[in-house]
Amino acid sequence: MSKIRSFDVRHIAKLANLALTQKELELFGKQFSQILSYIDQLSKIDTDSVKPTFQTLDNTTNIFRQDQVFPSLSQFQSLNSSFHTYQGYFVADHVFSKQKKAVSKASFLKIKKPLDYFQAVLTSVNSQGNLGHKDLFCTQGVQTTAGSLVLFGYRPAYSATIVKQLEKLGWVTKFKLNQDAWGHGSSGENSDYGSTHNPWEIHHVPGGSSSGSAVMVAVKEVALATGTDTCGSIRLPSCFTNICGIKPTYGALSRFGVIAFASSLDCPGLFAKTVKKLESVFAKLSVPDKLDATSQSSARKTVKLPSAKIVGLPEEFLQKGIDPQVKKAVLKAAGQLSNKGLKVKSISLPHSPYGVAAYYIIAPTETSSNLSRYDGVRYGHSRHFFGPEAKRRIMLGTFASSAGYSAKYYEKAAKIRTLIIKDFNKVFDQIDVILAPISPTPPFKLGEKTSDPLTMYLSDIYAAPASLAGLPSLAIPCGFTKDNLPIGMQLIGPRWSEPRLFELGKKYQSITNWHLKEPKI
Amino acid sequence: MTKLTPVIGMEVHVELTTKSKMFCGCSAKHFQVKPNTHTCPVCLGLPGALPVPNKKAIDYTAMIGLALNCQINKVSKFDRKHYFYPDLPKGYQISQYDQPLCVKGQLKLDSGKTIRITRVHIEEDTGKLVHKTLDGKKVSLVDFNRSGVPLVEIVTEPDITSGAEAKEYLKKLHQLVKALKVSDCDMEKGSMRLEANISLKPCPKPYKIEVKNLNSFRFVEKAINYELKRQASLLKKGTVPIQETRGFNSKSKTTFFQRTKEEAQDYRYFPEPDIPPMVFTDKDIKTWKSFLPKLPEQTVNQLITNYQLPQTTAKLLTKSKTALKIFKNHLSQAKKSGLSEKQLADILINKKATDKNIKSVIQSLTTKKTVDETIISKILKENPDVVKKYKSGKTQVIGFLVGQVMKQTKGQADPNQTKDSLLKLLK
Numbered sequence: 001m002s003k004i005r006s007f008d009v010r011h012i013a014k015l016a017n018l019a020l021t022q023k024e025l026e027l028f029g030k031q032f033s034q035i036l037s038y039i040d041q042l043s044k045i046d047t048d049s050v051k052p053t054f055q056t057l058d059n060t061t062n063i064f065r066q067d068q069v070f071p072s073l074s075q076f077q078s079l080n081s082s083f084h085t086y087q088g089y090f091v092a093d094h095v096f097s098k099q100k101k102a103v104s105k106a107s108f109l110k111i112k113k114p115l116d117y118f119q120a121v122l123t124s125v126n127s128q129g130n131l132g133h134k135d136l137f138c139t140q141g142v143q144t145t146a147g148s149l150v151l152f153g154y155r156p157a158y159s160a161t162i163v164k165q166l167e168k169l170g171w172v173t174k175f176k177l178n179q180d181a182w183g184h185g186s187s188g189e190n191s192d193y194g195s196t197h198n199p200w201e202i203h204h205v206p207g208g209s210s211s212g213s214a215v216m217v218a219v220k221e222v223a224l225a226t227g228t229d230t231c232g233s234i235r236l237p238s239c240f241t242n243i244c245g246i247k248p249t250y251g252a253l254s255r256f257g258v259i260a261f262a263s264s265l266d267c268p269g270l271f272a273k274t275v276k277k278l279e280s281v282f283a284k285l286s287v288p289d290k291l292d293a294t295s296q297s298s299a300r301k302t303v304k305l306p307s308a309k310i311v312g313l314p315e316e317f318l319q320k321g322i323d324p325q326v327k328k329a330v331l332k333a334a335g336q337l338s339n340k341g342l343k344v345k346s347i348s349l350p351h352s353p354y355g356v357a358a359y360y361i362i363a364p365t366e367t368s369s370n371l372s373r374y375d376g377v378r379y380g381h382s383r384h385f386f387g388p389e390a391k392r393r394i395m396l397g398t399f400a401s402s403a404g405y406s407a408k409y410y411e412k413a414a415k416i417r418t419l420i421i422k423d424f425n426k427v428f429d430q431i432d433v434i435l436a437p438i439s440p441t442p443p444f445k446l447g448e449k450t451s452d453p454l455t456m457y458l459s460d461i462y463a464a465p466a467s468l469a470g471l472p473s474l475a476i477p478c479g480f481t482k483d484n485l486p487i488g489m490q491l492i493g494p495r496w497s498e499p500r501l502f503e504l505g506k507k508y509q510s511i512t513n514w515h516l517k518e519p520k521i
Numbered sequence: 522m523t524k525l526t527p528v529i530g531m532e533v534h535v536e537l538t539t540k541s542k543m544f545c546g547c548s549a550k551h552f553q554v555k556p557n558t559h560t561c562p563v564c565l566g567l568p569g570a571l572p573v574p575n576k577k578a579i580d581y582t583a584m585i586g587l588a589l590n591c592q593i594n595k596v597s598k599f600d601r602k603h604y605f606y607p608d609l610p611k612g613y614q615i616s617q618y619d620q621p622l623c624v625k626g627q628l629k630l631d632s633g634k635t636i637r638i639t640r641v642h643i644e645e646d647t648g649k650l651v652h653k654t655l656d657g658k659k660v661s662l663v664d665f666n667r668s669g670v671p672l673v674e675i676v677t678e679p680d681i682t683s684g685a686e687a688k689e690y691l692k693k694l695h696q697l698v699k700a701l702k703v704s705d706c707d708m709e710k711g712s713m714r715l716e717a718n719i720s721l722k723p724c725p726k727p728y729k730i731e732v733k734n735l736n737s738f739r740f741v742e743k744a745i746n747y748e749l750k751r752q753a754s755l756l757k758k759g760t761v762p763i764q765e766t767r768g769f770n771s772k773s774k775t776t777f778f779q780r781t782k783e784e785a786q787d788y789r790y791f792p793e794p795d796i797p798p799m800v801f802t803d804k805d806i807k808t809w810k811s812f813l814p815k816l817p818e819q820t821v822n823q824l825i826t827n828y829q830l831p832q833t834t835a836k837l838l839t840k841s842k843t844a845l846k847i848f849k850n851h852l853s854q855a856k857k858s859g860l861s862e863k864q865l866a867d868i869l870i871n872k873k874a875t876d877k878n879i880k881s882v883i884q885s886l887t888t889k890k891t892v893d894e895t896i897i898s899k900i901l902k903e904n905p906d907v908v909k910k911y912k913s914g915k916t917q918v919i920g921f922l923v924g925q926v927m928k929q930t931k932g933q934a935d936p937n938q939t940k941d942s943l944l945k946l947l948k
Contacts, residue, residue: 015787017605017612054792061800067539067577070546070561078557078565078665086655088556089662092607095650138569146568158562160569257562257569264794293573293796366794369601372612373566377663401789410791 009395016368016398017375018383018391028395034454035396039357042412045419052414053421055264056250056470058299058495065290077157081379092377111152111193114178118197118219120212121175122147129174132216132225136183137163137268138257139176146259147209148181149192149385150374160257161289162226162268169284174222177212181387182371183230183261185209186459188237189450190389197446198240199519200485204443207240209233210271214241217271219521224281225271229473230261231359232438232463234269238475239438239488242517244505245271246278249495250470251297253282254289260370262363263294265467274515275476275505282498303496305432308504311337312347312431317462323441329479329487330437336511337435337504347427347434351419355464358420360457361400361413362468368397392453421469424494433504434492437462438475442485466492474501477514486514525721525756527749529681530639531741533694535673535704536646536712537581543645543671544572544615551649552710556664564669566610571795574599578643578671579622579799581703583809585673586623586641588697588816593809595801597622599793604786607663608648616644616674618790622799628693629818631832636690637678646670673704679718684745687717688738695738696817696840708736715741719748724761731766732776744769744776751776820845828852828862837870844869851879858883885933892926892934897942900925911947919943 009029013020020028072078075088084091115121122135123143135145138156145151163173180190188196188211196211198204199219206215210227214237217225227234229247238245246269253268260266270285272278289295313334318327338344371394376382386394400409427434439459449456466473471492478489491501509515542549545563562570583593600618626638648665675694681687695713699706706713715735720728730748735741752762767776792798817839824835838844848869855865860883868874874882900922901908910918919940926939 015789055794055797057797060797063573063797064576064579065546065573067541067575068546069541069548072547072559072561073565075555075558078560086653086660086662088558089651089664090557090607091655092650092661092663094652094659095607095661136569138567144568151568154568156562156567156569158567255569256571259568262794291573292571294571294794296797365791369603369613369789369791372603372605373568373610375605375607375612377607378565378610379567398789401791403787403789406789406791 008399012395012399012402015402016394017372018386018394020391024388024391028392031392031453032396032399035360035457038454039361039409042354042357042416045351045354045416047412047415047419050415050418052411053417054414055294056421056495057294058297060297063293063296073157080157081154082377084377090377111149114193114196114212118199118206118215119194120178120196120215122178122193122212123176125173125175127174129172130223131166131171131173132175132177132213132222133163133173134179134210134213134225134227135176136179136228136259136261137226138259139163139173142173142176144176144259145193146182147179147191147193148387148390149381150376150383151380152385154380156257158257161254161291162285163257165285166226169281171224175212175216177210177216177225179211179213180209180233180389182259182367182390183209183228183233183266184367184389184393186232186236186456187211187444187449189446190387192387195446198443199521200241201443201483203446204485205240205446207237207439207443210237213271214238214243214245217241217243217273218519220273220518223272224277227269227271228258228261229267229269229463229467230265230363231460231467234267234271235438235463235473235475235488235490236459238271239477240443240486242477242486242488242514242519243271243273244275244278244477244515245269245475246282246498246501247466247473247475248282248286248498249472251294252286252300252472252496252498254292254295256289256291262366263370264366265359265363267467275474275502275509278474279502279506282502286498299496303494305494305497305500308342308432308493308500310343310345310431312345312427312434314347314349314352314427314434314436316349316352317436321440321458321461322437325481326437326440326442326487330435330489333478333489333508333512334435337508340507340511344435345431347431349420349423349427349465351416351423352465353461354416355420355468356457356461358413358416358468359460359464360396361409362417364393364397365401365410366397368394368401389453417468420465424465424469424471428494432493433497433501436490436492438488438490442481442483442487462490466490471495472498472501474498474505476505476508477517478512479514480517523723525723525753527682527745528679528720528722529683529687529745530679530718531677531681531687531690532716532718533675533691534714535585535675535698535706537578537671537673537704538702539575539577539581539671541575542669543575543578543643544669547669549670551666551670554666556666559666560668564610565665566612572615572793574796575671580809580812581671581701582622582641582643582673583806584701584703584812585675585698586626587806587809588701588813589623589626589628589638589641589675591623591626591638591641593623593801593806594620596620596798597801598798599796600790601793602644603789606647607661608650608668610648610665610668614644614647615793615796617642628690628697630686630689630693631836634686636680639676639678641673641675644672644674646672684742684749687745688742691715691738691741693818700814700817702814717741717745719745719752720762721749721752721756724756726761728762728764730762730764731782732769733766733779734768740769740771743774747775830863830866834863834866834870838866841869843876847874847876847879851883854880855883858886860886892930892939892942894942894946896926896929897939897946900929901943901946908947
């Protein structure tokens, strides 16, 4: 597997229901060859006797609802977001009409740029508020775009479970926040509304995909912000903006009403300035949701873990490719914990280097499926409005799950996922928490990696393993570069070990002041 | 030329009669309901919505499977089946791919032939399209009330070899699913939908013609017969029929081209990540079995063994629940009065009696009067020619005379006794 012929790219575009220009077809053809030859490293691993992992749910089975009728939306509510209705019906192009050619983006969309200096705010909801939501969180009656033009102007008929939970706790939504469209990105540069800027260095990226959430917490416009982490989208922006973020155990916080990117990996989570704040809010949000079948693992209640005593440093995360300043900061943090009486041990997660390759099969496959619903009939605009990264991932995922390739790619990646989980299970027999870097580099310059998707994807290398295994990971500031750019670290624990991670995080923040540093604005 | 053998498989979809939809709490009623009023974020495929499966729909599916003698897959799951169509709100249908709830069943035809059931699985229905021209532009109007209604797919092996056999299979399946009370199986409302896959072998290149939108058993039979003829004539000319989907024109009783299937559809199935897998135990299977009412097939067999009814009689009787009930309730009365089980069954099948008058019908049938001799002599007097013929040796005319007496007595006379009386007077 190496070269993808342009014919194949055209076939995949048809399967994905995307009308691409000749230029896009050629560009994607070239980029796919590059990405797939990176992914091909997976074929080296023998997975013949390995069972694939498609979900990380503690073997939860049989989650059902009773056959009970609940009120539906009204006809008005159902049709309200559509641009074309007729006598109670949605109006779609006639099913036998020919497939349309690619068109340039219609200029009729008067796109509003983000509202603030850092390009972090997409919608201002209530100036008195104290909470920000990533724009993937559906907010009833308030524009929710997922950072994409496809949903420009979309006002959902319902709110996400987490949005409701936070309202009930007394939080008031101030902003809907910018992000890489659909969660596709590590830098915040893939928003269709413009890149978010890093308050520590305005020409640098703030990390993504939850870029706006991190920035608004960092500049103290809000005390708390929601985000989602599919493969680092909470941890990376926390790390790049010197704040704290929790990527919970998969299934801990409800995904209902959070626009799906990659369903088996998406973890809604939180950003705040301190671990203490995260801990108090998380504890109240972490309950099963009847509307999310993947939030109902019984292990949530049964798993009770003692405080961390032994910290593991994974050697694979500290070898080649890591910036020496990042490595130094992480090792220093380990030393400080050791001074506080914790034992620090070197460990190995041998399959973790394959995480990114497996991730860039699984996530695009799921996202190509999840983004199929956007056809501009019931809400939003047509598929022409997907940005380049969304198109790239839809195409990649459609290819990886297409007939003849799904065993080679999708199933293979699911088996690698099993091996990564086994690695973790093994080390958690010896240690309590893993301490690791989040990003191999400090925040990079805006535009530095945008033309090379593969290099950009490699920013996720330290984020991928915990995501694939469904493990909680707490991002904490742990230093600065000599150029005054923030450095962060992550504490990874077994499933449902958030209390242990928060406890250790608080301990670290009681002996360090990194999290108290603020950007000069 | 070698003989061509038909190879036919059936795919049947039945909508379940659960109160709520498969993955959300919207009412599952969609027939003649105001468009887009039984809809919510889940069944409209709104961003962020998630499915949670309806337990009752799982139970119903298992019941259909068990009634068809299927094995239950103890580990089962949902998968996403991808294709783009405006009536499919998510761009994929939540269905079951490689671990359907039920597999390897069978249904027996009267001839004793077994039609093997490949699989019975649960999925969600799509919305409904209405094609219309608005402002001179052809459009499709979409109503999502039906979107997400639980739908069971029942697939056979290609064991069927004629239109008549397909019709019999479908009739039996219809009766069985109705008896389970899990679907109303109303073809007019679309709660039972039929598709046939038809080909002939041997053929140099394998092919399959799918005929869709068949809304009666008779149409299935006609469509299959037409297709077999059409394909045979192509093959005889040395042409391999083109793999395609065809529709059926009920007026001309012919099938017509709808779309080609040059390449197999690529549905990009993968496990539904939003729903945990399902694991079932022997206890679950036992519970489902206890939900099964007595099935028509079992009733027919019982009628045959217990009362020595001929198969056709037993089947006809099983068709009507009331007839069957009357039969069982009045069996002893009938027998006491000298009426056989078969006679009682026939009366009920021919609708000669209802629950109200059954007693008197039995009585009148079994207590036939001896005919007054005056009626006998009257008939003989009225038919001198016939009497003459009898006396000249044409004894078969006695039947006519018996008939005349029966007519006179409005059928109340006992024919044997009448005959005896006539013979006595004619001596």
